[in-house]
Amino acid sequence: MTDIDLEKLRKLSKSCSDNKKTQEYVRDVCFKLRDLLKNYARDIKAVENTILEKYLGHTAAPKSFNTGQIPTKYINEVINKGNIRERLTLIMNFCMSGCYVILWAVENKKHFTKESISILQKRLYNLTGIQSIAKFNKYIKKCENSRCILPCKFVSLAADGSVAASRMTAFPIVDILREPRAKKISKYLVNIKDAYPKVSSRELEYIREDSNYIIKNNILPWISGLQYWEINEKNFYVRLMRQHKQMVVCGPSGNTDLDLSLFRLFDNFDINLAIFACISHLCNTPDHSPCEILLAALPYGLDDWTIEEDSFKYVNKKLRLYK
Structure with missing residues (x-):
């Protein structure tokens, strides 16, 4: 060693x-994530805070990912004025859990850039052979209901x-x-x-x-x-x-x-x-x-x-x- x-x-x-520019950048990504999750909550008729806690809270990540974690009641406070470690931990929590939300946004062609949506569509096709995001999401929902293990990170790993x-x-x-x-x-x-x-x-x-x-x-x-x-x-x-x-x-x-x-x-x-x-x-x-x-x-x-x-x-x- x-x-x-x-x-x-x-x-x-x-x-x-x-x-300062890095701090502002991380803050703005947190703002965008919160907007994404609030819109997702409205679309599926769920309570906004419940969705924020599910995808940004500490339960979204393995227990070993304990650096920078906070009680879920402080999620909005951290997004608004937390330190950079707390905010980046929220982002990593979403990375560990947000596959369904990302797929929802891709299907609805909202929140993300056209280029990034195109990249994800190609990635999904290369991984599954399914071209239609709607069909893929329908399959994923059935899979989720039957307690199928979904590789949440597969939509993001570099090719x-x-x-x-x-x-x-x-x-x-x-x-x-x-x-x-x-x-x-x-x-x-x-x-x-x-x-x-x-x-x-x-x-x-x-x-x-x-x-x-x-x-x-x-x-x-x-x-x-x-x-x-x-x-x-x-x-x-x-x-x-x-x-x-x-x-x-x-x-x-x-x-x-x-x-x-x-x-x-x-x-x-x-x-x-x-x-x-x-x-x-x-x-x-x-x-x-x-x-x-x-x-x-x-x-x-x-x-x-x-x-x-x-x-x-x-x-x-x-x-x-x-x-």
Whole structure:
């Protein structure tokens, strides 16, 4: 295991978190998500707050995704004035659960750009052979009623790129990218003093009441990707990053793939601001390195970076353009 410069990583995350344009971008995506869910609730004749809680609340994500979670009663408050971590956590919760809502919007040709709707229609056809979104949704509803397991993330995963490729293994199953650690490493526990932005009262309430966790010695219950995963040094992507002296945390970022696939749906998509948002969210605890985020961003329009360029220098250079 190679030591990771956590101070350097968190410094870049802080720079992205403090960037005003990134904060505004994440806020505006949250506004768009709320409008989408309210319209969906009206269409299916459901209570708006119930729908917001279902798709943006902490129950939408696995319990291991506990960083930045808040009690559901604060969802609107966070959308309006929460910190960037809380807002990005709401967005990730939707990424984990919002497949039906996305399909509804595609069928109704609302809320998303024409280009993104076209991309999703082609993706659905490539995955299922069904061209009609209405027919596909009808099938999905039947499937849901019969408790069929729906791969919610299948509408968003990049068709080509590092995230999909990093999941592949040799035969028999060897050289996988990562696997859960056998035991926790104390230096990778998340100290409340290292969390940025500062942990909010809402987040603390969730930790105390929803997670039934008592903070001792300033250690948060958040499980970072660095803590959870042990990487395989023989994996293609790990070797590639090491060869080019890039920081390795967990390999190409699946969370970035999900975030960017959602950001891309809306008419305010900006690849650089989206990358800054992912670095803000994923490089503090940390879950990923900047290089792993940039690798995942390549299929979404990142076209002026290569793995031969230092990822920290690249991101800092871009940040200066967004002051």
